[in-house]
Amino acid sequence: MIKLKRVYDDPSSADGERLLVDRLWPRGLKKEAADLDDWLKDLAPSDELRKWFAHDPERWEEFQQRYSDELEDPDNKSQIEALLTKARQGTVTLVFAAKDEEKNNAVVLKQYLEKQLGSSG
Numbered sequence: 668m669i670k671l672k673r674v675y676d677d678p679s680s681a682d683g684e685r686l687l688v689d690r691l692w693p694r695g696l697k698k699e700a701a702d703l704d705d706w707l708k709d710l711a712p713s714d715e716l717r718k719w720f721a722h723d724p725e726r727w728e729e730f731q732q733r734y735s736d737e738l739e740d741p742d743n744k745s746q747i748e749a750l751l752t753k754a755r756q757g758t759v760t761l762v763f764a765a766k767d768e769e770k771n772n773a774v775v776l777k778q779y780l781e782k783q784l785g786s787s788g
Contacts, residue, residue, distance in 0.1 A: 669777050670760040673768065678702040683758025686750075688773050690717060693764035703762065710746050712772050713737060727770045734775045751783055 670682065674693045678685060684704045687693075690711035693701070712720070712734050720730040738747065753759045765771035 668758045669754050669780055670758060671768070671773050671777055672760050672762055674701055674762045674764050681758070682760040684753055685760050685762050687762045688776055689764050690714065691764075696764075701762070707746060707750075710738070710743060710750075710776065717772075722765060722767055722770070724767075724770060730770075731775050731778075734772060735779055738776070738779050747780070747783065750780060754780060754784060 668683070672682060672685075674687060674689075674696060678701075685702060687701065687703050687706040687708075688711055690708045690713075692706075711717070712730075716730070716733055716737065719733075720726050737743075750759065761773040761777055763771050763773035765773070768774075
């Protein structure tokens with residue numbers, strides 16, 4: 668199971684494995700308070716894409732496509748496979764800092780992973 672949660676929301680035992688999926692560390696947050704199992708900054712959108720998107724709702728559709736294309740990069744294959752394995756074994760929560768809970772990279776990553784899980788049987 669894959670869940671989403673803002674990094675500023677209180678951690679919960681129901682979160683399972685908590686994985687930060689942003690390239691930049693969240694502002695004003697101490698590492699201990701985040702209660703993370705891992706920080707997957709290499710799976711976050713590239714700096715170029717992140718800056719281009721700038722959380723502009725008008726760019727959301729294109730951002731989703733561009734980020735999905737980045738996730739297809741062979742350099743990401745081992746991390747994607749590891750994430751899929753974790754999701755098959757238990758709950759994984761993709762943690763993000765964005766204020767917009769519906770239009771952010773974690774949403775795209777979750778959809779991407781769920782598509783992979785669905786196609787793998």
